[in-house]
Amino acid sequence: MTGEGLLVDGISKSYGPTNALTDVSLAIRPGRVTALIGHNGAGKSTLLRSLSGAEVPDSGSIRIDGEAQSFTGPRDASTAGIACVYQELSLVDQLTVAQNIFLGQEQVSGGVLSRRQMNRRADELCAEYGITARATDLISSLPVAQRQMVEVARAINQKAKYILLDEPTTALEEQQVEHLLGIVRRLVDEQGIGVLLVDHKLDEVFAVADHVIGLSGGRIVLDGSVEDVDRAAVIEAIVGDHGSGPVDTAAVAAIVGDGLGETSLESVETVSEAARAREFGAPVLEATGLSGNNLHGVDLTVHAGEILGIYGLVGSGRTRFLRTVYGAFPLAEGSLKLLGKPFRPKSPAQAIKAGVAFLSEERKFDGFVPQMSSIENVVLPVLGKYIRGGVLRWRALKGSADDVLSQVSIRGQVSAPITSLSGGNQQKALFARATLQAPLLLLLDEPTKGVDIGAKREIYGIIRTLAAEKNVAVIVVSSEEEELTELADSIAVFRGGSCDGVVYPRSSVTAAQLRELAWADASPASAGPSAP
Structure with a gap:
């Protein structure tokens, strides 16, 4: 691979027996937006960490504008002109906007920090990129969208030639998304910066990207111009079973053209509310039109003794839903009922008192x-x-x-x-x-994250015991399709902050079909006939 750009050639990375990346080659060109798409666990985060110096690949090479690179840490990547804005922002809440923008690259004059100069430059960046904060404002006082833009401003201030954006729109409202994508296009068109955009939302990909790369199982399965690849081909590349080899754009388009992408959900059945009530017990939690905190009209019910799995892409609203039910996030619109009575917890303490227990995805954090x-x-x-x-x-x-x-x-x-x-x-x-x-209701957010297979089996047993013997209603959020199809009695799918309440019995849906449901534009209610 030759020529200008950030060029990756044959990168592989393994963690024990797990191959996170296998022979990945791609190019991020100056003045172009390259979208990186892929399902949960496809290897996107590992690739970003490898490019930003946070991980060292087992094999392969990275070249920037023709020069071979060897990163031993993020500072090496930054020096080479790469800046990464992760989904989990790296800003320091206790510092000001200016201090965060210049963190690690402070300006000094005569051995003294040039605070006035740094504040002036930070104010200029804020004005140029629509950040309403001032240089002296604490980061902790800014809303999420503004913090996201400060991260971008910091990358620009570092004179990065290549910016890696990891799911930058996940926590943003529609107007904020449009603003951020507009900034991305400005950086590309006016400054010639090369951008790698990791994004699950195909509307955004096709609105801003020039090129699209699909990862599946740590391998590239799609690589082409957005002008040559339609949405159906993108979805098929991501959710399809491609074995161990790459699938080129033409092959994917041919698969979709044969109709496989349209018919793969025909065998999926849904289960009615009445049938679930007969099989389990009375509804314990009923959510109707739940909105706020980037949730948009969530309808969902779980019954006593039922293990309800929730599936969806990163940023689909799964965790926000659990935390809203738990009282950690405010309920803006819609209603919740617990055992048939109105339920509107204003704090986790109130939720706990009402009979709700919650296990966080990040046990070490909260x-x-x-x-x-x-x-x-x-x-x-x-x-x-x-x-x-x-x-x-x-x-x-x-x-x-x-x-x-x-x-x-x-x-x-x-x-x-x-x-x-x-x-x-x-x-x-x-x-x-x-x-x-x-508890009456147990909320589990990625309950087996970071545990070994033996502990995972024991945890499954604990969950089943709570549901079957204690008659607890259990909601399980998991990114692992196989976990849900093994553990859950029923499965619902979140997309774009919304859930329409359609539920699939685990016996009727496969891991591949769950992926397709998560990526589909159409309502999952149309996927198949309802079971009685």
Whole structure:
């Protein structure tokens, strides 16, 4: 591969037995937007981390404008002209806009920070790119959309020649998305910057990109101009089964032209609300027209004793829905009912009191208190139940904690800080906490993330026991199709912050069909006939 641009040739990256990237070659050209699309786990994040210096590929090479590169860290990539704006923003809340923009590249004059000069430049960037904040404003005071633009402004200020954008529109409203995409086109057209845009939303891809690259299973399966590839071909490239080899644009178009992309969902059945009520129990949670925090008209019901899986792409609204039900996010529009009664929690404490338990996707961030033992973490939500006359009945509380911990087979010292346990045992401790709460409704966000296969099987057993023996209504968010088709009784699909309430029995939907449902533009209600 020769010529100008950021050129990747044969990159591979493995984590143990898992091949995250296999022989990936692509080009990011100056003055062009290259869209990178792919399903959850396709290898997009690994590729971005490899290009930004956060990961070192096992093999392959990277060249920038003809010069071979060898990155040992993000600073090397930044020096070479690459800036990456991750979905999880890297700004420091306690610093100002200007301090964040110049972080690591502060301007100094005579050994003293040139604060006035940096503030002036930051104000210029804010004005040029539609950031309403001032240079001296704290980042923590800015809304998400403005923080996203500060990240972009920082990349521009670093004089990056190539900018990698990881799902930049996930948390933005429609008007904010249009503004950001307009900025991207300006950077490309006016400054000749090369942009790699990771995006799940095909409307955005076709609105701003010049070229589209599809990843599936760590391999490139689609590589072509947006003028030559239609949406159906893109979806087929992503959700189809391509084996171990790449699929060129013409081949994918031919597959779609034969009608396979149109008929693959015909065998998918849906299950009616009445049938679910007969099989399980009364509705525990009913969401109707739920909106706010980038949710748009979510309709969903889960019954006592039912394990309802929620599937969708990153940014589809799955986690926002769980956190809204849990009271962590405000409910703007629509209604929730818990056991048939209006339910509008204003805080997690209110949700817990009403009988809702929640396990976060990021247990190390907001799932537990690291310095506390497993026992102390387990009892936190129920302390109030063990207080009599202003005195905590610790012996009774510890006895209850020991009992639930024994039920989940913790391997390790439960009296030591919870961080001393393995990831799987940390997660089982959190399930013990949920069990101690005796919830009506259990919300699980990626409950087996970061655990080994043995712990995963044990966690499945815990979930099934809670549903079948305790009659708990369980909602499970998972990015793993196989996990949902094995664990859940029923599956609903989120797309673009919305869910229409259509539910599929796990026996009627395959992993590939779930992927297609997640990417489809049409309503999943049209996918197939309803079961009685």
